[in-house]
Amino acid sequence: MGHWLHRNIVEPGKLPLLLALAAFVLTFLITRVITRLIRAGKGPFGNVKAGGVHIHHVVPGVVLTVTGGFGAVASARHGFGSAVFAVVFGMGAGLVLDEFALILHLDDVYWSEEGRKSVEVVVLTAALVGLMLAGFSPFGVNDMTQEELRDRGSVISTVGVNFLFALLVLSKGKGRMAIFSVIVPVIGLIGVVRLARPGSFWARRFYRRRPRARARSTLRAYHHDRRWAGPRRRLQDWIGGKPDPVPTLPLERR
Template sequence: MHHQVWGILLVLLVGLIEFRYRPESPWAEVLGALFGIGAALALDEFALWLHLEDVYWSEQGQKSIDAVLIAIVVGAALLVGVSPVGDLTAAQEQGFIFTMVFLVTHIGLCILCMLKGKPITGLIGLPVPFFAYVGAIRLAKPTSFWARRWYGPKKMARAEARFAENRSKRMVEGLRDRFSPTTRG
């Protein structure tokens, strides 16, 4: 069996034990560590989930590295405890409707970033709204769903020119390649 299966089983087992028994410290921390190990084993093979074949050492295997990087961003945001609305009690004082409109708009902009081919910007934009707003306004990557669906030839040419020499793209790809198993000797 592939280690992805053990990771999924470990995550399921830990979740079951936590929900059923709600153990006290130090067992809650032990279960948290086991959950993290299971999630890491499963995310390591994200490309296998996506393609239903072992593509770990190919170009498509890079999706596993992307999934791990996204999990790190979301996990760090949860650990820091950031919220797009700031202090929830202050948001409640401003009114329920205002808060809901803000959250729906904000989450919509994060999804728009992802549709524009910028998943990291969309995820970082969840806890830090500025990134979601900037990512939603800027041009989409030419290979993204958004660009293929909504861009005409002129705007697509602008997007291709912008992303052909994009420094941040090289930086992200360099970071991905640093952790990628395909570039190791």
């Protein structure tokens, strides 16, 4: 284990990235545990207030992120300082992205359906950083040989093609696939070949006069969402907690 860690993490200079990822995931998990305890009225924890204002944990998260980011830039690439600032940055990022939905909606939607976006963003971020840590460089440049890497034209063309694939996948309404296609180009190729989601830019532009394509796109999206909506929601509830039920308005008496 020690030999593997030194050869694959320490020697290539990926230790700060590993520390940042570990701090990011642990901070998010610990934060979710604390907020769920506060929600249930258990434990010694409570909301932080100053002058009657509820201080969300995105505030210290921003402070830690800025401190860790600027500290990492100012410090040397290797050494104790870079490791410390990597941990600080990971902790700050975990606190900020845990309340990503609040920033997006500019409202306290932490325990609502909209709050699920925070869990999605955290899982997606951890997965992307994990891919980078495992050796996948953006745009698939790591798949090229040393001779190809010396040829700047090959690198530029590879980046351009993969970026075009990502844009095409995004235009088809597949945001997650577009993000992962930047790291793993074959995902972009799959997304380009498959049908676009209904309502996407691609569907509005190219399926407008193709009723069969529109029907197939709608049917495929329906089956996909029906198949994965339940497992995805259960996973999000297990990680971040189940949202509050939406109150139903009473029917007016006739």
